[in-house]
Amino acid sequence: MSQDSSENLKTTPLFDIHKELGGKLVPFAGWNMPIQFAGVVAEHTCVREKVGLFDVSHMGEIEIEGKDAKRFLQYLLSNDIEKMSDDAILYSLMCYKNGGVVDDLLVHRFSEDHYFLCVNASNSDKDYEWVARHSASYDVKTKNTSADTAQLALQGPESERVLQSLCDVSLNDLSYYNFKKGKVDDVEGIISRTGYTGEDGFELYLPPEKVADVCRSLMRQGEPFGIQPIGLGARDTLRLEMGYALYGNEIDDQPTPLEAGLGWVIKFNKGEFIGREPLLQQKEQGLRRKLVGIKLLTRGVPRSHYRVLKEGEPVGEITSGTFSPSLNTGVGLCYVSKEYSGVGTRLEVEIRNQSVSAEVVRPPFVPSHVKK
Amino acid sequence: MEIPNDLLYTIEHEWVRLKDNRATIGISDFAQSQLGDVVFVELPAEGTELTKENTFGVVESVKTVSDVYVPVTGKVVAINKDLESQPDLVNSDPYGKGWMIEIEVSDSSPGEGLLKAEQYAEQCKNQE
Secondary structure (H helix, E strand, O other): OOEEOOOOEEOOOOHHHHHHOOOEEEEEOOEEEEEEOOOHHHHHHHHHHOOEEEEOOOOEEEEEEOOOHHHHHHHHEOOOOOOOOOOEEEEEEEEOOOOOEEEEEEEEEEEOOEEEEEEOHHHHHHHHHHHHHHOOOOOOEEEEOHHHOEEEEEEOOOHHHHHHOOEOOOHHHOOOOEEEEEEEOOEEEEEEOOOOOOOOEEEEEEOHHHHHHHHHHHHHHHHHHOOEEEOHHHHHHHHHHOOOOOEOOOEOOOOOOOOOOOHHHOOHHHOOOOOHHHHHHHHHHOOOEEEEEEEEOOOOOOOOOOEEEEOOEEEEEEEEEEEEOOOOEEEEEEEEEHHHOOOOOEEEEEEOOEEEEEEEEOOOOOOOOOOO | OOOOOOOEEOOOOEEEEEEOOEEEEEEOHHHHHHHOOEEEEEOOOOOOEEOOOOEEEEEEEOOOEEEEEOOOOEEEEEEOOHHHHOOOHHHHOOOOOOOOEEEEEOOOOOOOOOEOHHHHHHHHHHHO
16 A cells, blocks of 8 residues: 655555545544545434445554464453354454553454454554564464455445355354455455444445446445445544444553453463453452443533543543534543442533533443444 | 525635624634534624624534634624534535624624625635
């Protein structure tokens, strides 16, 4: 993928299509990416009700292959990959020694000795460096395949119908968090039933030189279903309505994954892994804080770093906040001490020096419709 | 990008329609498109005295929040109450139904320092 020398931003192979479709391009994690097309609310609603197509080619991919691949990943990642079958996908954290998070990622298993990781765009170089450094004492080869991999996300209740018309894999048989190698519009790639929206949908890993053709075909096939191109703005409102963590907001290099509610992907019983000791200690001592959902009870939009108060006293800070197009109200995520984390607890969000009343809710803010 | 010729503009992207001693104020087409979907607009109460170049309200969109500045000095005589239930009028009709406030102007030369349409168009071009 090419480098735009003028601003030193990378562009995906769909740059020209984004412009054709009226995308508003902005710098994001070193990439020139569309933040919106028709508008965040329209795009958001389109994904919830119909189907939308996202360019997520900025995401990073790392391949791990070799005799020790499984043993290496068991040490590198917090989740337990032991029982993964071929073509399965697992969400996991990759932690530092202090229990802070290097990145959150998806592990895809081709076979017992061959996997690939899909990682955040903003972290992909750092991640690869981390993976490669720790692989030294294992019989594995690691490869940063980010530049050779484009990625589309097709999300929304109509996505199966749209994709099936172009795809040689039987999608009805492809369950959530599974993938298949197959052809989309005669292009070889990987079709996975995953996403970041809370709707049914697919993520497609494709060769960069072919992805523009596939994108055009999907837009054409999707037309009768009301497909729209979706930008990063709606990607964020969609993920936030589901309460999904975003690296850099809810999780970062600080040891907070348990407080973030990600204990379900931290498997202490699987044996040694990087970050295990401090996290286990935290768990045994009991968590002091918890990431909760915050829903405003009156008008207003919470945004990152806004202070959260209890009867005027600061008790936390919004990590991600937005206007929820589905609920027509302001929502956010926030770490608060345990005593304020109960559902229904009344808090306030400080918005431009005014306290706006809010209550603690348990995410997701809207029901998930992923295919189980 | 629509920039009507009969209006005056500020560098902060407000527009003003001056008629006799009244000024109707809103934000430009360029501004609404930069903000994206407007989800609410906070406006001053009728009767509020405003001084040129101070903020008179806040426009909150899904993506961001932005202050709006008053381009003339005077007293608020009307606010657009429709924006309470339909803030998206700012997006769909920024120069019409998306107007924000009307001011009884107390400036003697209220147009002073404001941009004409062609100057404002130039300004927007540099920001795109």
